[in-house]
Amino acid sequence: MDKIRLGRTGMMVSRLGFGGIPIQRVSHDEAVAVVQKCLDLGINFLDTANGYTTSEERIGDAIKGRREQAIIATKSGARDRERMEGHLKLSLERLGVECIDLYQLHGVSDFQTLEKVLAPGGPMAVLEDARKNGVIRHIGITSHQIDVSREAVKSGRFETVMFPFNFITAEPEEQLLPLCREHDVGFIAMKPLAGGALDNVTIAFKYLFQFAEVLSIPGIEKPHEIEEIVRVLHGPLDMSEAEQREMQKMKDELGTRFCRRCDYCQPCPEEIPISLMMFVDTAVRRMPSDRLFTGFVADAVEKAAGCDECGQCEERCPYELPVREILAEQVRLFREAKQRYEEQASPG
Numbered sequence: 001m002d003k004i005r006l007g008r009t010g011m012m013v014s015r016l017g018f019g020g021i022p023i024q025r026v027s028h029d030e031a032v033a034v035v036q037k038c039l040d041l042g043i044n045f046l047d048t049a050n051g052y053t054t055s056e057e058r059i060g061d062a063i064k065g066r067r068e069q070a071i072i073a074t075k076s077g078a079r080d081r082e083r084m085e086g087h088l089k090l091s092l093e094r095l096g097v098e099c100i101d102l103y104q105l106h107g108v109s110d111f112q113t114l115e116k117v118l119a120p121g122g123p124m125a126v127l128e129d130a131r132k133n134g135v136i137r138h139i140g141i142t143s144h145q146i147d148v149s150r151e152a153v154k155s156g157r158f159e160t161v162m163f164p165f166n167f168i169t170a171e172p173e174e175q176l177l178p179l180c181r182e183h184d185v186g187f188i189a190m191k192p193l194a195g196g197a198l199d200n201v202t203i204a205f206k207y208l209f210q211f212a213e214v215l216s217i218p219g220i221e222k223p224h225e226i227e228e229i230v231r232v233l234h235g236p237l238d239m240s241e242a243e244q245r246e247m248q249k250m251k252d253e254l255g256t257r258f259c260r261r262c263d264y265c266q267p268c269p270e271e272i273p274i275s276l277m278m279f280v281d282t283a284v285r286r287m288p289s290d291r292l293f294t295g296f297v298a299d300a301v302e303k304a305a306g307c308d309e310c311g312q313c314e315e316r317c318p319y320e321l322p323v324r325e326i327l328a329e330q331v332r333l334f335r336e337a338k339q340r341y342e343e344q345a346s347p348g
């Protein structure tokens, strides 16, 4: 598989990487098998996170005896020094490696948090010391907020930035990629299928593969999923006219309903986690019921049910999403799913 240079890390990575969220959902053996399948296909970039429950450990098992074939990236959402030290140690143990190729500050999506993680003696300092000592090789950042990502790139302290990128969330094309080129920062595209909203794999990846320096990391659960994407990469990459029309159609349909998770709509006076609520339908489809109906999604739905329809979020959303309408739909959908679950759990 073609390799690209990941910014000034200098690491040569396959254009297609592996996103390690979905392997939490399958059995241990299935997870190991799918990671190994990716390595067999020439995919050398494996991304995971300290917060993805079993993902690091499963990737660690998959690369046993094949360490030199893999570039390992993980991340931590720690916002203070002690927690970052703990997460780094845990990542090394779970992955079973002595050195992690890329360690990223996870989900830094507002300026206050960026300042906090970069403060002297904070999480960034832990990573910089670890890089000096050879425990990690490179440092990156992940975010859903384009202005914060731009600031991180300009700070000169990060070698990579990971941001959602697909033909619906296409803002990076003009607002982030040129800056990454200028600062020689590697760009990693998360959510290439818009978190499951795009089901036309060919069009989604033909769009991304136009950008020669972009590393895409689709979340992969089953071997056939990665095989399908690799087929796109090996075929003609130009979009036919019919495909371009189809892409435009999907943009028109989804563009005004699809949340970019940028959180520009915040603060909500009712403290409703709006961007989380926008993906309740995905959570209903994908999360195990016991976690769905008792955990953080259920809490968010309860809060969203208290939306007083003030409309402030809609005034702030740059994509003009009908937030109130979508929230109401998500609350209804969640409650219906919960009712079905409870009826199945106690029939009669």
Ligand code: SF4
Residues within 6 Å of the ligand: 267, 268, 269, 270, 271, 272, 274, 306, 307, 308, 309, 310, 311, 312, 313, 314, 323, 324, 327
């Ligand atoms: S309309 Fe609802 S979700 Fe939006 S800001 Fe007001 S209370 Fe929050």
Ligand code: SF4
Residues within 6 Å of the ligand: 258, 259, 260, 261, 262, 263, 264, 265, 266, 274, 275, 278, 316, 317, 318, 319, 320, 321, 323
């Ligand atoms: S509703 Fe709009 S502003 Fe809020 S996170 Fe989604 S896209 Fe961003």
